[in-house]
Amino acid sequence: MKPDLELEVWREQWQADTEVPADLRRKVERGSRNLRLLLALEVLITVVLGGGSTLLATMDRRTEMVVLSAAVWLFLGAAWTFAMMNRRGTWSPVVVSTAEFLDLSIRRCQGRLASSGFGAGLYFVEMAFCLTWLYWDPARREPLPAIIFGVATPIFVVGLVRYRRKTQTELERLLQLQRHPA
Amino acid sequence: MAPTAREETERLFDRLLAENGSALSRLAASYTNSAADRDDLVQEIALAIWRALPHFRGECSERTFTFRIAHNRAVTYLTRRRAPEAEAVAAIEVADKTPNPEAGLVRIQEGAQLRRAVHSLPLLYRQVVTLMLEGMEYDEMAQVLGISESNVGARLSRARQMLRELMEVPQ
Numbered sequence: 227m228k229p230d231l232e233l234e235v236w237r238e239q240w241q242a243d244t245e246v247p248a249d250l251r252r253k254v255e256r257g258s259r260n261l262r263l264l265l266a267l268e269v270l271i272t273v274v275l276g277g278g279s280t281l282l283a284t285m286d287r288r289t290e291m292v293v294l295s296a297a298v299w300l301f302l303g304a305a306w307t308f309a310m311m312n313r314r315g316t317w318s319p320v321v322v323s324t325a326e327f328l329d330l331s332i333r334r335c336q337g338r339l340a341s342s343g344f345g346a347g348l349y350f351v352e353m354a355f356c357l358t359w360l361y362w363d364p365a366r367r368e369p370l371p372a373i374i375f376g377v378a379t380p381i382f383v384v385g386l387v388r389y390r391r392k393t394q395t396e397l398e399r400l401l402q403l404q405r406h407p408a
Numbered sequence: 409m410a411p412t413a414r415e416e417t418e419r420l421f422d423r424l425l426a427e428n429g430s431a432l433s434r435l436a437a438s439y440t441n442s443a444a445d446r447d448d449l450v451q452e453i454a455l456a457i458w459r460a461l462p463h464f465r466g467e468c469s470e471r472t473f474t475f476r477i478a479h480n481r482a483v484t485y486l487t488r489r490r491a492p493e494a495e496a497v498a499a500i501e502v503a504d505k506t507p508n509p510e511a512g513l514v515r516i517q518e519g520a521q522l523r524r525a526v527h528s529l530p531l532l533y534r535q536v537v538t539l540m541l542e543g544m545e546y547d548e549m550a551q552v553l554g555i556s557e558s559n560v561g562a563r564l565s566r567a568r569q570m571l572r573e574l575m576e577v578p579q
Binding site for chain 1: 430431434441442443519520521522523524526527540541542543568571
């Protein structure tokens with residue numbers, strides 16, 4: 227009888243060990259936990275900022291307050307849309323296997339890099355809006371907001387660069403591992 | 409002193425799990441999305457085997473008996489937990505067999521695509537494929553699934569075709 231080579235190969239592959247290396251497993255679990263924490267934080271920010279600005283606009287019905295509230299919701303909407311699209315397929319592995327866990331770690335790294343780029347862009351747009359909104363009215367022209375942005379921006383940029391570098395290094399290591407596993 | 413019926417059942421149970429433990433774990437993995445869920449299902453299967461053992465009269469092989477229960481439990485599990493197909497990975501505690509991600513990766517990686525493909529097969533085909541991959545013959549599969557051998561053959565033929573197609577798609 228002719229041996230069924232395809233079946234033999236499949237059987238061998240199927241019956242190979244399926245245990246995922248512990249540190250890769252821990253990494254994926256930690257990533258899943260962080261994603262859930264981040265989601266909770268985003269919901270909190272949405273409630274505080276979105277709710278707060280809406281409340282302000284309802285209490286103080288001036289056009290500028292309505293503009294501020296609309297802008298806050300616009301920024302929140304943009305952030306949520308990006309986050310949902312960027313995290314698609316990164317919540318959990320489809321199957322329990324080392325390759326799948328490795329793929330997921332890579333997708334998450336790529337997602338973090340994309341979101342840091344988007345976050346930087348959004349920060350500068352928000353900063354531009356805030357400063358314009360504040361200084362449009364001569365009555366609000368105080369130096370404090372400019373000082374806050376002046377201090378916060380370099381800290382944000384340095385933090386972002388370091389975060390991107392660290393994530394990039396991690397991504398390269400994971401890609402290397404995927405190309406040359408042993 | 410002759411062993412009591414309970415002792416005999418315990419011995420048989422231990423042997424069945426020792427002989428089929430890995431296969432049951434693989435079968436459970438093909439119905440679940442995380443190691444924690446897989447372990448839960450394996451535990452449910454083991455419990456079902458334990459409960460069914462006193463009624464086992466040797467009308468089929470022990471392996472057929474074990475897999476028939478395993479498949480029934482897996483299908484029950486699926487119907488119960490149909491919705492959370494893409495649940496997040498829960499906290500998993502598994503013995504650290506390999507100290508770093510590189511160790512043993514080649515061997516495991518080869519099977520990853522196959523497992524993914526099996527996992528995405530429709531239930532009817534997934535059932536025959538998992539049994540086929542465990543090395544079962546048509547008559548055994550027919551007994552496990554309670555269908556005719558010709559039915560097994562037809563399902564297997566279609567399932568293999570689907571597997572080939574799924575594995576050709578870059579994942």
